[in-house]
Amino acid sequence: MTGDTGTRDVLAIMELLLTAEIFNRNEELNINDLHPRCREFFGAGSGGSPEVKRPLIVSEGAIKKVLDTPDAVYQAVRANPFVSYEEFGQRLSLPSLDTAAGWFLKKGGEERVGENPVLAYFFDGKDGVTVRYRDVRAKNRRFEDTREYVEAKVSRIIGESEEMREARDLIIISAPNEVEFTVEKLVCTPRQEETIKKIGVALEHRDFLKRHGIYEFGRLLFVGPPGTGKTSLALAMSRALHMPVLEVRLAMVTSQYLGETSKNIDRIFDLAKKIAPCILFIDEFDFVAKTRVSDDHGAMKRAVNMLLKNIDQISFVKNGVLLIGATNHPRILDEAAWRRFDEVVEFPLPDREMRQAILEKVAATIECDCDFADLAARTEGFSGSDLRMMMKEAVMSALMEDRHRVGPVDIEQGLLRAEERNVIRTGR
Ligand SMILES: Nc1ncnc2c1ncn2[C@@H]1O[C@H](COP(=O)(O)OP(=O)(O)O)[C@@H](O)[C@H]1O
């Protein structure tokens, strides 16, 4: 076997062999020490259970089937003197782990050690190795963040009760890994950053807060004009805090049978407490206020009161539910709704400096001949969403002419489109 591809394929299999060997020998390692590609190979976490059955086994069949390995590569692995083969079960293993590990490093396996917590656990502190187990483990994807895990957990909960099943149909549940938007893609105000950090700290010290009876925490109201990143941040926090997010559309909850509405709200909060730790995100929170003034149905009033009562009773510290409400219209929220939140986080229209930062983030991967400082100065009143839209139009303008590089003409085109859109929207 020669050539780079060959070596890479051999290393991939050796990684699995080493991982199995080290994992089997160390009881304290668990599913979150397995790199996602190892989880997949060993079938760990299938069915949503975080328990990993030992021993992990690397068989000839699995190598060929799961990895789609050419026979020559497989033979090259088997030919290594430290790889032993058991006819029964066609199983490969590494009886002399140290020799195999030394070979692995020499052949360029260090990069994999830097991604694979099980390997890092073994190599940490060894001669010539700079990789630290703690760092590798911290950046490994957590199993609790996967769709599989969250889905299994939710299935268990709704399997127990019809009421929970009904509540589940009224919300959108996303696992942290499924949320596309990350905090890193957002340009946040210092105050927003502080809030994210504070929640992270509170999550870490939940027991401390509980012991000292500090419960008034973790009910946030995001307030600001459309397109300023409220929804994006609420969802991105799911990733940052490793909690699934339950999105409630109040319109969806209330459009069903009116009489059921207040029961539905109650159930959704119950479900959130059962899924906890999680984020319960109520977008378009002003819906509450609108129905309060305009609706004279007793049922709707009861529903709103039920919502407020539930918000009163929920606590991040006690129940592990982080509640986020978002509204574009703070002024129509009355005092009763307002005072239920522990913290109001403002989402202002971005100032010049923020606009420049947003433009730079949006265009980060695009080749662009453009003076962002100048563009920021010319886009007063634009929201983050407007800026994004503008850049998208600029990119399209370039692509329409078969160019991958965005130039000044395209930017002007983007600005024009964004302004047109605002004229249509505001009627001015
Ligand atoms: N501060 C920001 N930084 C980066 N992107 C932003 C920002 N604010 C808004 N955006 C972009 O605008 C889009 C719409 O934002 P969204 O979260 O839906 O706003 P809101 O919920 O406040 O109406 C998002 O896709 C996001 O990319």
Ligand SMILES: [Mg+2]
């Ligand atoms: Mg929104």
